[in-house]
Amino acid sequence: MMKTMRAAVLVEPGRFDLREVSRPDPAPDEALIRIERTGICGTDMHIFHGNYAADSLPMIPGHEFAGRVVGFGQDVTGLHEGQPVVVDMNIGCGRCYWCRRNEVLNCPEMNQIGITMDGAFAEYIAVPARLVIPAPADTPMEILALTEPLACVVRAAKKAGIGLGASVLIIGAGPIGNLHVQLARTLGAAPVIASDISPERVEAALAAGADVGVHDPDGLKHAVLSATDGRGADIVIESVGHPALYAQAMDLMRKGGHLAAFGLTGPGETLAVDIVRTILEETSIKGSVAGMGEDMHDALTLLVHGRIDTRAFTGATYALVDIQDAFDTFADRPHHLKTQISMA
Secondary structure (H helix, E strand, O other): OOOEEEEEEEEEOOEEEEEEEEOOOOOOOEEEEEEEEEEOOHHHHHHHOOOOOHHHOOEOOOOEEEEEEEEEOOOOOOOOOOOEEEEOOEEOOOOOHHHHOOOHHHOOOOEEEOOOEOOOOEOEEEEEHHHEEEOOOOOOHHHHOOHHHHHHHHHHHHHHOOOOOOOEEEEOOOHHHHHHHHHHHHOOOOOEEEEOOOHHHHHHHHHOOOOEEEOOHHHHHHHHHHHOOOOOEEEEEEOOOOHHHHHHHHHHEEEEEEEEEOOOOOOOOOOOOOHHHHHHHOOEEEEOOOOOOHHHHHHHHHHHOOOOOOHHHOOEEEEHHHHHHHHHOHHHOOOOOOEEEEOO
């Protein structure tokens, strides 16, 4: 096997450099993965524009990926060459209080593939074997590469307690918002309400199973109250990351309702909470942003068994050599909920 590989290095905000770099060699407890598909995430766009993880540059981004095992260290068991796999991007110590509770983001030694360390916009990556999840051989790579973003949605749904008959409002109907819609419906939520200022994304959410779609912000409160007998939503998921939308979410959930804080805001941005109302109405807020551990396994199971309509997520594919164009034109593809980079 060649000792070098092609990789897209983000050298500064807004500029990739396609380079020939050293191919990683797996440590004794690592697996070497030949990457086949990597998705572009909203987080990747924040990194690209210099709004997130700027102190990690230059870096190879990319964390939504699937590929095949091509090698592993001497201590690794249970994997074989050629095996299709996905990988949990969240690397904790595996020993501390938070890791034992599958709260890896709180681990003092936490690293994230493609965010705090080199990632998957490259031909190969070496990762801890304990984070490698084998996948069925007959599942297309473009579907497997959706495991990580779906895992984030799975975790949020678990924390929010979405269940049968729960009314759910999703603010933001982009790629992740669309997955929130689909999973809420799969879990038996009703009605599922999707809101976005983009009419195209609202239409996509309706096609994905939303019962109500709203693209006029001024009409959202009326739509939510009309769909919930005047109560407000049981669960509101903010999937954009804007303080004003978080404030709106608080106003649109019912007494005793729950706000699932999912969309990342800028550093230091805050939400004013009416403490007395929160106490007396028994409302709650819980944050969630990344899927990890069993969330990844659950997401993979849902994808393999066709519980998620992935057609709007697999239509835009770019070669690694065209990654600059893929990022530069990302906003020009509103009908494609996901853009993927192919290493083939």
